Structures are given as structure tokens and as C-alpha cells.
Amino acid sequence: MLTFLGTGGAFNTERGNTSAYFELGTELFIIDAGEDVFAKLINKNLFNGKTRVNIFITHLHSDHVGSLGTLIAYLYIKAFNMDRSKVCVYFPSESINELLTIQGIKQDMYTLFINRWDELYIDGYEKQPEYIFDPTHHTDELNYNNETNCFSLEFSLRDEFSFFYSGDTCEFNEKLMNTYAFDYIYHEVTANKGATVHFQYEKLLELTKDMPADQKKKITLMHLDQDFNIEKAKADGFSIAGEE
Ligand SMILES: [Zn+2]
Numbered sequence: 202m203l204t205f206l207g208t209g210g211a212f213n214t215e216r217g218n219t220s221a222y223f224e225l226g227t228e229l230f231i232i233d234a235g236e237d238v239f240a241k242l243i244n245k246n247l248f249n250g251k252t253r254v255n256i257f258i259t260h261l262h263s264d265h266v267g268s269l270g271t272l273i274a275y276l277y278i279k280a281f282n283m284d285r286s287k288v289c290v291y292f293p294s295e296s297i298n299e300l301l302t303i304q305g306i307k308q309d310m311y312t313l314f315i316n317r318w319d320e321l322y323i324d325g326y327e328k329q330p331e332y333i334f335d336p337t338h339h340t341d342e343l344n345y346n347n348e349t350n351c352f353s354l355e356f357s358l359r360d361e362f363s364f365f366y367s368g369d370t371c372e373f374n375e376k377l378m379n380t381y382a383f384d385y386i387y388h389e390v391t392a393n394k395g396a397t398v399h400f401q402y403e404k405l406l407e408l409t410k411d412m413p414a415d416q417k418k419k420i421t422l423m424h425l426d427q428d429f430n431i432e433k434a435k436a437d438g439f440s441i442a443g444e445e
Pocket residue numbers: 210211262264265369424
């Protein structure tokens with residue numbers, strides 16, 4: 202379903218920043234835009250022929266928004282001839298405006314959707330996808346202005362597909378105990394057993410121990426640190442982002 206541009210944790214330069222995209226009609230959907238993401242989007246020629254680009258952001262850590270400013274500037278100035286309606290950013294807090302404003306990316310260069318859930322209107326597309334941002338806990342420092350500023354994303358197109366994409370999180374969303382509700386599940390994970398800001402692999406293993414193999418296989422692991430044991434995770438029954 203999703204194509205990954207990178208699958209690594211913040212410091213894993215080999216796998217790159219975790220980010221993914223998909224296309225619907227002539228529109229491009231991108232999830233997160235960390236430091237190395239803009240270059241990858243350009244190198245893959247992903248803006249060619251697109252009528253709109255939709256960028257979903259899970260939280261404001263650099264490995265998730267590090268190239269967002271450049272991406273917006275490029276889309277607004279180069280790709281869409283200064284039509285802000287073609288450059289859509291989805292993040293349920295106006296704190297993203299502050300971050301971008303300081304970077305010189307004015308609010309008239311993009312359209313911000315701050316709703317936690319909404320229906321999307323895609324030109325020439327009969328069905329309308331829906332999304333929901335679920336607030337989740339990652340690091341306390343992200344709670345800028347006392348707001349929760351980290352989210353997981355649910356995205357669905359009726360009768361076609363649905364997926365769950367965890368933000369960085371130390372929580373396992375209880376919705377995932379019903380994996381049948383989603384066609385695809387993408388979850389961040391860390392090998393660090395004492396981790397308090399990322400989701401511990403050992404915990405995931407424990408929570409999913411009674412899950413049927415076909416459901417477990419639906420869980421695709423991402424945001425992988427250098428020391429994460431991919432072969433073991435595969436043997437344990439999970440999928441690995443970028444290797445589907
Ligand atoms: Zn991260």
C-alpha cells in the first residue's frame with residue numbers, strides 16, 4: 202500500500218528518515234517530511250503530473266519535518282505557480298504555522314488543515330477518503346503550549362483500503378488489538394528495552410502473542426534503529442517497511 206522513502210529512526214542515516222507516500226488519481230499523499238525526504242521526492246520525480254500534493258505530519262521532530270519548509274516552498278513556487286490550494290498540509294495544531302513562519306514559509310504558501318478528522322475532496326475522484334489523527338504520547342517536550350502534538354494517522358477509502366500509521370509513540374493504540382479494522386498497519390518500534398518515548402519491540406511481541414499469523418503479518422515495522430534485529434522480527438512474524 203504505502204511506498205516508503207525511508208524506514209529509519211532519527212539517527213539511522215542508512216535507512217533514512219521514516220516517510221511514505223501513495224497516490225490517488227493525480228494527487229500525491231506524503232506522510233512526514235524529515236531531513237532527507239525532499240531530495241528523495243525530487244529524485245523520484247513524484248510531483249510530475251500531480252494536480253495537488255497532500256502532506257500529513259505526525260509530529261514536529263526534525264526527522265519528521267526537517268525538509269517540510271523546503272518542500273512547501275518548492276511546491277508553491279516551482280510546481281504549482283503560487284497556488285496555495287495545491288499545497289495541503291494536514292496537522293491538527295497551529296504550532297506547525299509557528300515553526301514554518303520562523304523558517305520564512307508564510308501561511309499564504311500552503312493550506313493547513315488542522316482538523317483531527319475530515320473527509321478529503323479529490324478532483325475527479327468519486328469516493329472521498331477519510332482520515333483521523335489520534336493523539337498519542339511520544340515525548341513531553343513535544344507538548345508545546347500544553348497541547349498534545351504527536352499523532353497517529355488512520356486513513357481510509359471506503360471499500361478500497363484502510364491503514365493505520367503510528368506516529369512516534371510509546372503507546373500501542375488499543376484500536377490495533379482489532380487488526381481486522383485495517384488492511385495495513387504501520388508501526389514504529391525500538392529494540393531498546395528501557396525506552397520510554399518509542400514503542401518497545403518486546404512489548405509489541407507480548408501484546409501480539411495470540412494474534413493469528415496473517416494478522417500479525419499485517420503489522421509492518423518502521424522507524425528502525427541501526428541495532429534493530431530485522432531478521433528476528435521477520436522470524437517473529439512481522440513485516441518490515443520497505444521490504445514488502
Ligand atoms: Zn522519529
